[in-house]
Every structure is written in C-alpha cells, then in structure tokens.
Amino acid sequence: MKARVLIRPKAGILDPQGAAVERALPALGFTGITQVHVGRLVELEVEDASQLEEICRTLLANPLIEDYEIQERANPAARS
C-alpha cells in the first residue's frame, strides 16, 4: 500500500519558514494570504499499514513540535 505522511509544525509554535513565505508573497503581487505554514511530505510504500502510526511517532515526526497526518492510498490498478 502507498501512504503519504504530512508533517506540519504544531499550531502555536512559531514557524519562521512559513512566515518567510508569507512575507514574500505580497512582493510578487499576491495579496490576502495568511497562515502560511511549511511542512514535509513523506511518501512510502508499506506492506502493513498498521505500523504507520508508530513509524510517525518514533521517527518521521517529533510529536512535541509537529503534527502528522497519515493518508493511506490503495495501490491503483496495475499499470504497465
């Protein structure tokens, strides 16, 4: 099974990377954009999806500072 794990800074923790992106947007003419946060996307293929939760907790994310979201996606029909 293919899975995606989205990892983002926890709400309330200062995210300078998101803030830098947010500050850059008006310079390019984009307006009305707030709450920009930058995180990570990890894609993986797992045989046993029940491991994902522990994988996230122990390695992929640091739960003290990051939230994670697991998106499981069944393998699409075999394509050649």
Place this chain on the structure above:
Amino acid sequence: MRFGVVQFPGTCDDRDAVLACERVEGAEAVLLWHGDRSLDGIDAVVIPGGFSYGDYLRVGAIARFSPVMQSVIAFASDGGPVLGICNGFQVLCEAGLLPGALLPNVGLRFVCRQVGVEVVNAHSPFTRACERGQILSIPVKHTTGRYYAPDVKLEGMQAHGQIVLRYAHDGNPNGSSNDIAGVTNEAGNVMGLMPHPEHAVDPLTGSEDGLTLFASMALGAPARA
C-alpha cells in the same frame, strides 16, 4: 577521570571535544564510535556537535537509534553524566533524555558568533566550577538552536533548576524560549547546550571559559591512576 566522546558519521567537533576534555587536569578522553555498544569504561559522555547522519529528516532524529546511543541511554539512566553540545543537545532531546526540542533559528540563518552565557544554576554537575551569575564567553554556530518546550514544562524546569544557562545581555541568537542556552534533565545528570564550550578552551581563540564545564564534570569523578 575518563571522558568518552561520541563520534557519529557527520560529527565534526569530536577532536575539539577530546582536546577540551584532556585540558582538564588528570583527565583523559577516548572516542566512542557510533556503531559500538561499548562505552569503554568511561566516567562521563560528551556528545559533540556536527551533523549526525547528515541530520536528514530532522536534526538528531536518526542518531538516537545508533548502537552507541542505546548504551548512552542506559548509562544516563544509571545516573552517569552526559553532556550534549549543539547537535549533541539535539540528539539528547530526540532520544528523550532531555525535555523539549530544538527548532530552526527564528531568523532562519546560520548564526556563528561569540555570545555571553549566564550561569543560572551553579549546582549542576556541569557548572559546579562556575559561580551563579557568571557570564561565560562561548561561541555559538548553528541553524537549528531555538529551544522550545511547552510553557507548563518550562515552569516545571524552572522550579527544578533545570535551566542552567541563558543567553546574556539580550543576546539571544536564535529565539529560544526564555533565552535558554542550556538545560538538564530532572535528575540533573544529563545536560544539553547550544553554545560550544569545546571551542572556548584557549586564550588564543578568544576565551577559555568553556573549560569550566569540563572541569565541573571532573569534580567528584573517580580519580584514575
């Protein structure tokens, strides 16, 4: 007194840490390879700075699973003194031996400069050769040094004397909560700090204030023939 200095792939301050340890009278230092479980009969562990395992994924995240860290965790649980410097601090937080985490500097830039570091607690095994309120001149060099712990945790740490070092003179280089530069665990035998005391051990490079931390660790350690 025998120090063990951990060497991960990507560690770069190990030789300076060995030099700093060996400047303490009566002390010797050995390198501990990340793939070995043996701690080689040492009395104290130093986890130096650098980029363990490339810091891929997240700083310190992968190093904590190395064989040597399993022994360091057991050593710390038995009360053995463990000092983590910069990347070593990040590794100790990831390993759960220290509270909190290190986040990217608030300015997003690599910061490399001499800072004043105030000794807030001079009773810890890492600062007992210092005086409370003493300002140490020690360099920082990091991109991910913003100490974070939830407010309620910080209050508990404050009450237990776990906040040992703070950036002085409004010189917080990274946006750390409460100007925190160095903390211990609740038992007091594990400490992490972002400044590099091992780079401040010779007047030639501007300061030898860093030596007091290594000297503190040697106080009360068993003498060796």
